[in-house]
Amino acid sequence: MNRQWFWVGSIVAGLGLAVGAVLWFGPDVKAVQIGAAAPDFKVYDLRTQDSVSFRRHYKGTVTLVNVWATYCIPCKVEMPAMQALYDSLSGKGFKIAAVSVDVVGPQEVRQFADDLHLTSTSCRIGMARSSRITRPPVFPRASW
Numbered sequence: 323m324n325r326q327w328f329w330v331g332s333i334v335a336g337l338g339l340a341v342g343a344v345l346w347f348g349p350d351v352k353a354v355q356i357g358a359a360a361p362d363f364k365v366y367d368l369r370t371q372d373s374v375s376f377r378r379h380y381k382g383t384v385t386l387v388n389v390w391a392t393y394c395i396p397c398k399v400e401m402p403a404m405q406a407l408y409d410s411l412s413g414k415g416f417k418i419a420a421v422s423v424d425v426v427g428p429q430e431v432r433q434f435a436d437d438l439h440l441t442s443t444s445c446r447i448g449m450a451r452s453s454r455i456t457r458p459p460v461f462p463r464a465s466w
Contacts, residue, residue, distance in 0.1 A: 359377065360376070362376055363376055368431060376419060383417050385417045385418070386407075386417070386419070387421065388400075388404060388418060391423050392424050392431060393424070402438060
């Protein structure tokens with residue numbers, strides 16, 4: 323019985339050390355505050371085939387950042403509603419930044435957008451270049 327508690331204690335201590343190490347040596351993550359500049363990240367724009375800085379491209383606009391994937395059924399369902407939202411508010415400076423986190427090629431992602439009849443001006447269809455975007459920051463009314 324004592325040997326069993328030794329192993330349980332060792333595992334708990336090891337997990338505690340691992341969590342402590344991650345918190346101490348892990349990446350510096352800053353919370354987004356209301357009124358603060360939004361975190362910047364870059365994606366590959368499928369239309370221009372260029373890297374796009376979100377902070378620079380969307381500065382001064384109200385932008386809905388939508389992180390999606392072609393295999394995501396809810397994503398497919400929500401796209402027409404976002405297109406309608408863009409159509410009704412784009413004249414007032416509203417933009418949508420739709421960022422794909424797919425592992426498929428750019429052609430498949432572009433075909434997905436074309437199948438849903440997303441206009442070239444409504445959504446900036448891009449593919450994330452790094453795994454950082456797969457866990458996007460939350461933007462509570464952040465200013466670009």
